[in-house]
Amino acid sequence: MKSEADQQPGLRERKKARTRASIREHALRLFREQGYDATTVDQIAEAADVSPSTFFRYYPTKEDVVLQDDVDVLAIGSFHSQPAELSIVAAFRAAAKDAFTSLSDADLATFQETSSLIFTVPELRARAMDEYSRTINVIAEAAARRSGRDPNDFAVRNVAGAIVGVIMAATMPWTDWVEKSQPTHMFDRIDAALAHLEAGLPL
Amino acid sequence: MKSEADQQPGLRERKKARTRASIREHALRLFREQGYDATTVDQIAEAADVSPSTFFRYYPTKEDVVLQDDVDVLAIGSFHSQPAELSIVAAFRAAAKDAFTSLSDADLATFQETSSLIFTVPELRARAMDEYSRTINVIAEAAARRSGRDPNDFAVRNVAGAIVGVIMAATMPWTDWVEKSQPTHMFDRIDAALAHLEAGLPL
DNA sequence: CACTAATTGACAGTTACTCTCAATCGGTGT
């Protein structure tokens, strides 16, 4: 048996983490080189030198290799520690800023890459939207705790919905210029969207 | 050749429509009886007395049998004919009302059924979210035309995002009481959400 | 140096979906 909580990762855990990272890296590289659909799980497994079975043990679906919600988890964490005098939207805006600035350059690079994948592959786009909906629930819960209301309060949920809605609109440029990798950084657009919402969505 | 536009459907078209409806009805029935995942396309095809190939000719994926966006298409159509003095949100609210009241009882019943399916099956939920994102684009475009702005205008897209966001939050009660089929009708919740947004999301 | 539990790989099976090709059916002109 193990004592209780792992103080040091231990060789086993480190190996797992390495395998996980290796699978992800090889997968993203292959997606970049051949496209998402053209890349099979078998190819990824072979490139990462593991069996296909092992691939599915680390990532329940092929989609999950791309969909890694590090960022919004960070944002929610930071949301809780925002000063109480900020409005919900303002607090979330500050939290988003925290989350983005805490990312390393490498993290940011893969974030950009996975983002553009999500924008282009319909399958992934769909799943990402599902994550958004989960985010509504999380925000609503966090916001409810801040304002001392019920998490199922209609108004609170509505505000959470509006926040996620404008983020969706801001991070979702797949109308025309999808390919010309927007010079404006993702974060700037999210920040502007939240500012606009904070101001009451003036036209 | 045919003259130009079909004035009367013609036997061929009617048969197609009947086949399409039959597939859908049998599929929804089987989903209700056995669950979505437990029902195979082969079973649906057999029940509807067509070949599996034919199933895929009518519905590109199994998910598409459930995801039928009649309602929001109607809403967008009605949106264009709303009086110009209404705000974007108010106009959309009126359009949603139009769309819902134009549905027959049978349509409404299947709408309720597909809705609850979408709420419970993760696969479908994800796809539905993708439809929501498409809706943002459509609303943004329609709203841009109303206000004489560019469809890519940041503020316009943001408002569209907020509209879809509050609709998502309102139609998405899968937190606790998912199963106890909300007495409040879907439309009432959407309407309340839009009203709340129209009022500036007061807490 | 055993012993145990976690991790892994090989393998067989299911199912959604694609493609191709021949047969059939609806609509039109003679």
Added chain:
DNA sequence: ACACCGATTGAGAGTAACTGTCAATTAGTG
């Protein structure tokens, strides 16, 4: 009636994403 053409269909083979099982290996423990 009859022939013709294009649309619709069914059959069947093939691909790839998963799922489940079972034996072999490997990390951590006494």
